[in-house]
Amino acid sequence: MNKIENKFNESVYSFVTESGLQVYLVHRPGFKRSSAVYGTPFGALNLKQVVDGKSVEHKSGVAHFLEHKLFEDETKDVLSQFADIGANANAFTSYDQTMYYFGHNGSIEEPLRLLIQFVSKFSVTADSVEKEKGIIVEELKMYEQMPDMRLLMETYRNIFHTYPFIYDIAGTEESVRSTTLEDLRQAYELNYSDQRMCLVVVSPEEPEVLETIIREECLSHPLKDVTIENVFEDEPNTVANAYREIEDIVEQPKMSLAYKFPYEGQDRLKDEFIIRMILEMNFSEMCDDYQAWLDAGIISNGYGYDIDLRDGMGVLFFMNEGDKPQEFEALIDGIMNNLVLDEVMFNQLLKRYYGEMIMALAKFDDLAITIARAHFDGVNYFDYLEMVKNLKFEDLEACLKYFEKKDKTFLLMKNAE
Template sequence: MREVINARFDERYVEETLENGLHVVLWHKPDYEKSYFMMATPLGALDMEQVDAKGNRIQYPAGIAHFLEHKMFEDEEMDVMEQFSAMGANVNAFTSYQETCYYFSTSKDIEKPLELLLDFVQKLSISDASVEKEKGIIIQELHMYKQMSDTSLLMELFTSLFVKHPMRYDIGGDDASVQAITKEQLEDCYRRNYHPQRMLLVGVTAKDPRFVMEIIKRNQAKKQFPHIEIVERGYEEEPKTVARKEYRFEMDVSTPKHAIAYKLEGIADAKKRKQCEWAIALALDVMFTTLNPDYQKWMDEGIINDYFGYEVDLGNDYGFIVLYGETQKTQAFMELVEEHMKKLLDQKIDAACLEQLKRRYYGTMVRSLNRFDEIAISFMRSYFAGLDFYDSIELVSQITQADIDAALAHIDLEQKACVHLYPKKSKNS
């Protein structure tokens, strides 16, 4: 068991890879009553194709990771959620594009809920009948999300950006892909991706790490896991061009919503990728927040409102910048974004302003070390990306103007997709 101490942040954790391959990280927070534990696998919505060590390619329907998340809570002998509740613990799970995570929090004894977390995540019990029943539940869930304007806007944007990449699918898949999922595929996907060698357990607790580690080791010693071929996400080369440049649709909204996205190439090196993402985010902050003297004017003229925002997301094989707004002044909004994205590529950030922004982001990340869920999720994502957790925190404070220049050179303004959501026209109009 290795102890990692960071004197600068006054934080410590221990970590150990168990004999079965499960990597355990226990973050010690002696001054807190609450405990938080998360078990995660790097199986996400992007894993529609996986490649094993022998080069065999395994294909899965879109949404299989999310489907598995649903089925993990199914147990013929007990109601998993009720069991956690009876122990005074709150349990939940989520599937993202990159990972699937199961977690619980409690202010009471941790031993029983921790045992239960390990047991239910390391056991899949499904039948053909239960899989067929779940399809209807998931499709109903997907249809519910489609009624949400922001979700629909984002999904249409991803459909516009990507030609082949799995990002063009909803995390839950679609009606056809969900219907195509079989019991055998779920079991195969589970076997390959929920093996201890693929998984990470992060605990944030006041309990003595040695005591907690013994609970975990005793639990794991009782179980046998078959040998597996380690799999990696498969990749298909994505064209640099967008799938469609412009798309319009209607929903029950009162004000039109617009999203403009610029397609970026992914960056394989995790540290360079994170550095580039931070650099672009800092540049966007200077151009599209109150740091820009014109920002209040845009608000006053109704070109933007409080809904206005932007994001940058870079993966190892995809990337995009998206700016979105809610306004009746469609043309003015489009022109504003296009004009200032051009200015963005040439901007030099005032040194004092850059330091202020870096300190703001750095401070936010340091404060997140008091949030147990933030610690677990951030550590998990750094671990699966192959990044040192503390290095990923320090990265933003090291960004220079040269880094920003290099990151902005990554942007091709020609590879742009626009999506417009308008209110439904009344039958009388």
Template sequence: MEELVYQQLNEKVYQETMDNGLKVFLLSKPEMAKTFGIFTTNYGSIDQTFTPIGKNEKVTVPEGIAHFLEHKLFEKEDRDVFQDFTKLGASANAFTSFTKTAYLFSATSQIEKNVETLIDFVQNPYFSEESVEKEKGIIAQEIRMYDDQPDWRSFFGTIQSLYHNHPVKVDIAGTVDSIQKITKDDLYTCYETFYHPSNMVLFVAGNFEPEAMMKLIRENQAGKEFPEAPEINRSYPDEPTAVSKKENSIKMPVTTAKAMVGVKENVGELSGEELLRAELLSGMILDYYFSKSGKFYEELYKEDLIDDSFQFETELDRQFGFTIIGGDSRKPDEMAKRVKEMLHELKAESISEEDFTRMKRKKIGQFMRALNSLEFIANQFTHYHTLGVDLFDVLPVIESLSTKDADEYLQHWIKEEAISVFQVKPQAS
């Protein structure tokens, strides 16, 4: 077991790679009442085309299968795993993103039993034809529910306008039609390929003794057999740098229109730390101009183009990246036009040293406050680890950023061919 010591943050993480390739990270916080554990596989909704373990030919599985698999792992032949956690006084959950699937729990007691339960249920799949068919109805209902939510439709509508071919444009849950094609064999194929311990990370943070916890995990893994670690061969379609649709819209039963401006990010050549620096700079710049205290936000608000729903977000990950800015507006065309103009203005803007120092201080403050959350640490540590970055190295990276970095980023960030506008319009009465 290796100790990773971060003097600046006064943190210590214990790490060990098990013989089967599973990477384990432990953050002991004796002062905390709660413990949080997350077991993550580097496999998400975009991983539709790959070479299955032990095979030579690529396959393309139905859209939404990673999310479907997440649901099915909780159901065993004789029980529902949620009940196991409830009996141990724990709260359990799971989520699927574009690039990851994670299983998690939080508890204040019986921590070792909860950790074992988490590991064991994820590493012991059970799928039957009958249960798979039953789940299709449940997930189809979930998909229809999201299809009725204007915010969700505007979010994915923007991504679909940005991307031509990349599977990031597909809803993480898939479609009602695509999930009907999922079979028990498909689930086992994906599980055996992507749920090998060597493609997974276990992070536990909270009130426990690290030596005893690592010993428990080590013995748990030693008692199981896994095939030799596969090299996972994933395949993604070629994606142009330009957006798929410059403008697109749908109609829904809303009283106020939604307008979203999407920026397609070119992340293809970025390494782990480069991706992190781009993510930090993008977030800092957007916050500086478009947060409620920002110059552009104030202009839009005074022009009566936005309301309190106005927001922005950036997601940069392996294979894709996007920024989405927008919200409700009584003048959606004008609002979108002004936001696009503002994005182009950024190239001509020069952030002063004083303002950039203020931006950095704000970012550092946000980061330090977030470190009070075990959930944030565990989730983000796992996320950054898959990108080749250490969460606790984020602080020195923020401190190293300069106005020159911001200016250079702004010059290549905004390109007209990478911008799209998506609207949710009220249905005609």
């Protein structure tokens, strides 16, 4: 077991089991709370994989479907088993990962063993797969009836031609109804081997005790010597639709404006952080004209923005609601073409963000998930914190070049009369 040196007075250790599982332990003596997350870098985007040179395709939504089914057990529902020992357990599937986790205010051994055991066992039956389909289809229909969720999905379909963001994380009704037991088994066997996964534990328990428990539970896990690569079809730098109108039941029109641009940066996480700072400088309450935008009804409480960088491309999103879509588009366009960098704002934002990240270290459950996500992104989370701390104002200028060649799409959601 190795100690991970950091400048945040955190006792962090790591080791790899004989089965290839990467483990991180954060020792928090004096606390009662423990949390753990067991995750895989298999999410809704990973529909095509190359396994030892052989191409494998998955149905959209299979990662989410698999997450649902792993909580089943031959004798008793896994969530009930966690509840019986006083632990709160759950899971989520994102576009990039699937995470299983628990929090517990007592001895960690029993819930930790249960977490490793149930995620490491595929005991799904064909009958249970058929029963689950109706549940997931109803979940999809529920999301489709939520205007904000639909606005986001339709925005993705405006932006992307083939990139899997065009599918809901849960898939489509067609893909769900056609999913078979063998589809789930194939996805599980490829993506739930310890060499691809990560386990993070935040606990007052001694690291040596945790290491013993984890190594014991992983003894029966096979070491698989396979190479798996996620692949995507070539996605154009142009948007799929420049303008589109849709209808839904909304009190006020909703809208999205998005910019798609080529991205060839070498440090995606750093660039995303910097671009969020640039967005704050130009589009947030920090701007002198922000209140005037509100007073004029150009933006509303439904206004927001975000950035997502991927290999080869990036997307900026702006969401809003109101009855002035043309004015909103003109406002955002004008600012995007004249982005301002302000050193005073930079220093304020850096102190705020860094302070929030340091305070977040005290949140056991969130910290475990954050460390796991950072691992799958190829970084040590504490190194990422240090990177944020050491950012310089001059770093911002380099990111402006990404927006020089951008394509735009606008989506307007009107009330269905």
